[in-house]
Amino acid sequence: MGAAQIPYLLGHAEVAELFGVERQTSAKWRVDGTLKPPDLVASGNPYWLLGSVLALDGKAGRRVSEERLRQYEAKIPGGRRVESPELLPVILGIQEVALVLGTTQQTVARWRHRKQIVDADLLLSRSPLWLLDTVTHDANERGRGLVAEAIERLQSGERLPQKPRGRGTATKPRPPKKPLPKPQSFTRSEQEAAVAFVTEMLSEGHTTVIRPKQ
Structure with missing residues (x-):
């Protein structure tokens, strides 16, 4: 041009x-x-x-x-x-x-x-x-x-918006985390309850650690 x-x-x-x-x-x-x-x-x-x-x-x-x-x-x-x-x-x-x-x-x-x-x-x-x-x-x-x-x-005069300058707008505070469930112990006779508990913890995104005891 x-x-x-x-x-x-x-x-x-x-x-x-x-x-x-x-x-x-x-x-x-x-x-x-x-x-x-x-x-x-x-x-x-x-x-x-x-x-x-x-x-x-x-x-x-x-x-x-x-x-x-x-x-x-x-x-x-x-x-x-x-x-x-x-x-x-x-x-x-x-x-x-x-x-x-x-x-x-x-x-x-x-x-x-x-x-x-x-x-x-x-x-x-x-x-x-x-x-x-x-x-x-x-x-x-x-x-x-x-x-x-x-x-x-x-x-027609339409333009893309200007890039934001300076500090951004404050983000919404994150909701408080749900407290972790209390540890539980299960005996051999409580296998079904143990499986249900572990399944629930995993479905909620928790990491489950199993420590066997005599």
Whole structure:
């Protein structure tokens, strides 16, 4: 696809580089609301338009140097600024590519490793991103099938949910374990009772140890 169609987008790693801070700082800005909600979510990962990120410049001591901005833009030759998420083309991560091609994420990753799928249009925060048109064109060239329903859903704006960040929700406490039954002894005349007891213990998942005594 033409490079001019590729928008300037940033993941957490690129945001951190732009401001000269640690990646964890960018993630913290996302959590505390300094960074607005992501303009794009692909494969569950958040991405922001360049304009959304530059809106933080000059606030609370945050600065973007011209040099760092040039370095970022140089990584996306022919990239363009998009002012609104509604103007973004349909962009896919590995999960969405798998849906479009009717395969698994593992297969897409294997194709990437073997150079059996078109190179990603963007590589942000170590994650590949493709324009939908790039993927469909490549699939047609290679004779791969496409899932029309998945394409329509993505074109309508449906996205996969963002990956959870930070601490997960508390899990429900496990119910208390049932107390173990008391040990029992059986004589030769109580064989049926002994068999019934052992059978019951095994059916409840207990390990039964038999210690003969004289």
